[in-house]
Amino acid sequence: MAVSVDEAMSTGPVRDHTPPARRFGGRGRSVLEIALLTVLAVVMLFPVLWMIETSIKENRDVYAIPAKFFDFTVTLDHFKDVFVASSGRSALSASFLNSVVVAGVSTVLATVLGVPAAWAYSRFAVKAKKDQLFFILSTRFMPPVVVVIPIFLMYRQVGLIDTKLGLILIYTAFNVPFTIWMMKGFVDEVPAEYEDAAMLDGYTRLQAFWRFTLPLLLPGIAATAVFALIFSWNEFVFAIFLTSSDDVRTAPPAIAGLIGGTTVDWGLVAAASVVFALPVLVFAYLVRKHLVAGVTLGAVRR
DSSP states (O other): OOOOHHHHHHTSOOOOOSOHHHHHHHHHHHHHHHHHHHHHHHHHHHHHHHHHHHHTBOHHHHTOSSOOSSSOOBOOHHHHHHHSOBTTBOOTHHHHHHHHHHHHHHHHHHHHHHHHHHHHHHHSOOTTHHHHHHHHHHTTTSOHHHHHHHHHHHHHHHTOTTOHHHHHHHHHHHHHHHHHHHHHHHHHHSOTHHHHHHHHTTOOHHHHIIIIIHHHTHHHHHHHHHHHHHHHHHOOHHHHHHOOSTTTOOHHHHHHTTSOSSOOOHHHHHHHHHHHHHHHHHHHHHTHHHHHHHHTTTSSOO
């Protein structure tokens, strides 16, 4: 059977009729975006890569002029010095352990206190709720250096200077407002009808929260805990003003104490910084699935 030319052309392969200039413009924009992102990644990651490289260099390569980027001798002596005490300096491992205890306990306490408070503000008609929430948030407006002197004087009166308990309490106090505000947004995303249906089945309100609402909040709790842990882990002002002994001092002031005097062992400083960054990275990696889900939980509203 004969086929007309129009029919043959209509059944042929579909061709892209987009103008060449437009196709080139889209491809060029993609190349430009990739180039800009690559430059940004290099700028952001270069200090980290330089820190890691410095931590595994021998001292003569650390201070070499011009700087050696590839042709240097690899050594792990700086990491050994982090965990072994030397003359006139205690081991930094004790400070890292103090940071783990203080940051971990304060994060747990802030989460345990903040999650029920956020649930209460989300579910109940609290008098002057907005004013209370604003007051809670306002406690984070002031930088720590503004309140460190009054807190120091108060701690001196009650005997909390140079104690882990003192650091845990102040870190918890600063993390609870952040936890309440962040978790309230997550609780708002969970329908209250789940709890109402559970109470119709005979559960109390607290049982309904524990059995039905709390499991749905795990991604938000993980995201909140990561940010609270980062604040406690990196906090410097309270740690340096409220502690003085090596038995209590956390890692940030201990690492800062390495810089000073006539010479600075930059290899040791870099190795200590690498070790200090690992626990938070490991924790964030372990909860990465909950962290991504928690960050995106409030992206789409009902």
